[in-house]
Amino acid sequence: MSSPEIELRKLARNLLERKVVDLVIGYEDSEAGVRPCFIKEPGEVEKLVWNPDCRLSLVRYLRGFKEKKVGIVAKGCDGRAIVELIKENQLDRKNIFIIAVECNGVYKPVKYGSSKTRRQMAEYCEKCEVRVSPIKDYLIKSDEKALEETIPKGDIEDLDWLSLFRKCLRCMACVRSCPFCYCTECSIEGFKPALVHRLVDPVELFTFHLIRAIHMAGRCVECGACESSCPVEIPLTRLYHELNEWFRENYGYVPGLNLEQAPPPLVFKEGEKP
Amino acid sequence: MRMFSITEESLKVFLRELSLKHVLIAPFERDGYFEFDVLKNPDVINLNYTNTRLSPKRFFLPQRQLVFKHYPRKGFTEESKEYSSFVLFGIRPCDASALSVLDNILLSPPYKDASYENRRKNAIVISLSCTKPMAECFCNVFETGPIRGMGEDLTFTPTRSGFIVEARTPRGVSVIEEFGKLFRKADGEMLEEYSRLISKVLDEMNRRLKVDKTRLIRIEKEAGEEFFQLNAQRCIECSLCSFACPLCYCFETEDCLEKDSYVRFRGWDTCISPLFTRMASGLDPRVTKADRLCHRFCHKLSRIPLAFNAYGCVGCGRCVSLCPAGIDIREVLKKWG
Numbered sequence: 001m002s003s004p005e006i007e008l009r010k011l012a013r014n015l016l017e018r019k020v021v022d023l024v025i026g027y028e029d030s031e032a033g034v035r036p037c038f039i040k041e042p043g044e045v046e047k048l049v050w051n052p053d054c055r056l057s058l059v060r061y062l063r064g065f066k067e068k069k070v071g072i073v074a075k076g077c078d079g080r081a082i083v084e085l086i087k088e089n090q091l092d093r094k095n096i097f098i099i100a101v102e103c104n105g106v107y108k109p110v111k112y113g114s115s116k117t118r119r120q121m122a123e124y125c126e127k128c129e130v131r132v133s134p135i136k137d138y139l140i141k142s143d144e145k146a147l148e149e150t151i152p153k154g155d156i157e158d159l160d161w162l163s164l165f166r167k168c169l170r171c172m173a174c175v176r177s178c179p180f181c182y183c184t185e186c187s188i189e190g191f192k193p194a195l196v197h198r199l200v201d202p203v204e205l206f207t208f209h210l211i212r213a214i215h216m217a218g219r220c221v222e223c224g225a226c227e228s229s230c231p232v233e234i235p236l237t238r239l240y241h242e243l244n245e246w247f248r249e250n251y252g253y254v255p256g257l258n259l260e261q262a263p264p265p266l267v268f269k270e271g272e273k274p
Numbered sequence: 275m276r277m278f279s280i281t282e283e284s285l286k287v288f289l290r291e292l293s294l295k296h297v298l299i300a301p302f303e304r305d306g307y308f309e310f311d312v313l314k315n316p317d318v319i320n321l322n323y324t325n326t327r328l329s330p331k332r333f334f335l336p337q338r339q340l341v342f343k344h345y346p347r348k349g350f351t352e353e354s355k356e357y358s359s360f361v362l363f364g365i366r367p368c369d370a371s372a373l374s375v376l377d378n379i380l381l382s383p384p385y386k387d388a389s390y391e392n393r394r395k396n397a398i399v400i401s402l403s404c405t406k407p408m409a410e411c412f413c414n415v416f417e418t419g420p421i422r423g424m425g426e427d428l429t430f431t432p433t434r435s436g437f438i439v440e441a442r443t444p445r446g447v448s449v450i451e452e453f454g455k456l457f458r459k460a461d462g463e464m465l466e467e468y469s470r471l472i473s474k475v476l477d478e479m480n481r482r483l484k485v486d487k488t489r490l491i492r493i494e495k496e497a498g499e500e501f502f503q504l505n506a507q508r509c510i511e512c513s514l515c516s517f518a519c520p521l522c523y524c525f526e527t528e529d530c531l532e533k534d535s536y537v538r539f540r541g542w543d544t545c546i547s548p549l550f551t552r553m554a555s556g557l558d559p560r561v562t563k564a565d566r567l568c569h570r571f572c573h574k575l576s577r578i579p580l581a582f583n584a585y586g587c588v589g590c591g592r593c594v595s596l597c598p599a600g601i602d603i604r605e606v607l608k609k610w611g
Contacts (some may be wrong), residue, residue, distance in 0.1 A: 035600025
């Protein structure tokens with residue numbers, strides 16, 4: 001057992017015993033792999049783990065506990081997502097205890113029937129510059145080295161997005177795992193009016209992904225929840241990264257770095273070009 | 275006996291001739307994963323695969339299909355009833371068994387699914403036995419594998435000296451007869467190896483997970499338990515488990531207008547979605563996530579067995595591996611089985 005794990009369990013026990021939080025959202029190990037867990041009793045803290053398979057962002061679960069004090073295990077990207085959601089009035093800083101864990105990148109998931117056995121670092125982790133959450137109530141330092149970077153880099157222009165989106169099953173895993181997709185009804189699910197006829201045409205799925213991409217621009221923290229959940233491995237974070245870069249160049253804004261800087265779409269400046 | 279054998283060289287010839295005479299759908303590798311598609315060149319077929327990431331059910335239940343078109347002046351045109359025949363080569367016994375369960379459900383009168391029936395009638399299904407089951411697999415629980423499945427016409431099993439071929443249906447026998455010169459009667463030694471292989475792989479799987487499937491029917495009465503609440507907290511309500519499942523057959527329809535006609539499409543749906551049971555009045559019989567998750571497991575493990583005398587799960591393990599939140603049907607099996 002690694003030392004961040006021991007520290008994490010000790011902290012969680014302490015928080016729950018002193019009733020600082022009502023529950024701690026963290027990761028546990030299971031036969032099906034590392035998965036989210038919800039610890040309510042101090043006796044359960046031994047379940048908590050921390051390793052490079054702790055992939056899925058836990059921030060999307062905070063929506064379900066709005067009235068409670070929640071402790072959450074947060075990687076750098078997760079912390080950025082929390083910052084951005086606080087700015088969008090979706091979360092209350094008072095109710096969240098952020099257990100920031102220094103992150104050295106996560107593994108790309110090896111899914112059902114893969115012919116590869118070697119574990120590789122996820123591509124989005126390579127681009128990551130924020131290894132520790134920008135806001136935190138407690139910091140757990142990691143003692144491990146960064147994961148090996150082994151993925152060959154390719155240019156975004158080389159990707160054939162239309163054929164990638166044609167593979168899409170519209171299973172909604174990208175939407176449902178995303179910290180920022182908090183709409184009560186998704187554009188792809190609406191019937192009146194039906195913005196996207198989801199059964200009709202693969203091109204409509206392209207529309208759906210464009211709607212999503214535009215909504216992610218300047219908000220996406222590149223946590224990779226969408227990409228790692230995707231059953232057909234559409235490299236969605238590469239698309240959102242490109243949009244974020246555009247946002248950075250044009251507005252000088254990087255999502256989730258501090259609580260003070262307002263997101264450009266939410267502020268109006270006189271003389272600003274549309 | 276309907277046991278035959280074929281050497282590896284003859285198998286290559288068999289596949290080549292098959293691809294000339296029929297539309298051949300077989301597994302091949304792409305980007306580190308395996309998938310089924312129509313193949314013109316049988317040389318790319320990879321028989322050393324584990325299983326395809328997504329199930330081959332889309333060849334029988336397409337993700338989206340046209341039901342009908344209505345032209346205001348001309349009237350209805352129904353979906354075309356002509357289906358080209360195809361050969362599905364190399365599906366795993368679990369996925370083949372899923373087809374047999376689907377036959378029970380979708381082809382039992384009076385509610386026959388016409389499009390499924392036509393596709394199924396025109397398909398020759400050839401399965402390839404699993405000799406090295408994956409970590410996620412549990413087909414031993416439902417007796418849908420790993421060597422022999424239920425819904426296939428022919429079963430190919432790799433052995434040291436070529437493949438053992440078992441003809442399971444009259445259609446399978448007719449395929450053997452069509453390519454008669456390539457197949458030989460299996461000799462005693464091979465048959466012995468075959469039965470040894472069945473018990474060896476099954477033993478290996480039974481050591482990992484052994485469940486009495488007949489006890490699973492209890493799950494219906496004991497629903498609403500803490501177990502489902504716990505897993506529901508975890509569930510992110512995507513449709514991945516249903517879409518990856520070789521057996522989930524629920525569908526939805528969508529109407530839309532085209533330039534000169536009105537069309538209805540049908541496509542996959544999932545009971546995990548909150549919109550699945552919500553009615554026009556706003557009433558929803560399954561309100562919470564736990565209700566929906568419980569329904570999914572009850573339907574597969576208790577309601578389908580009671581109504582159709584077959585289990586709604588074949589143990590392929592796709593939902594276990596693909597679920598982003600790590601919800602594991604094997605935990606349900608262990609708890610109630």
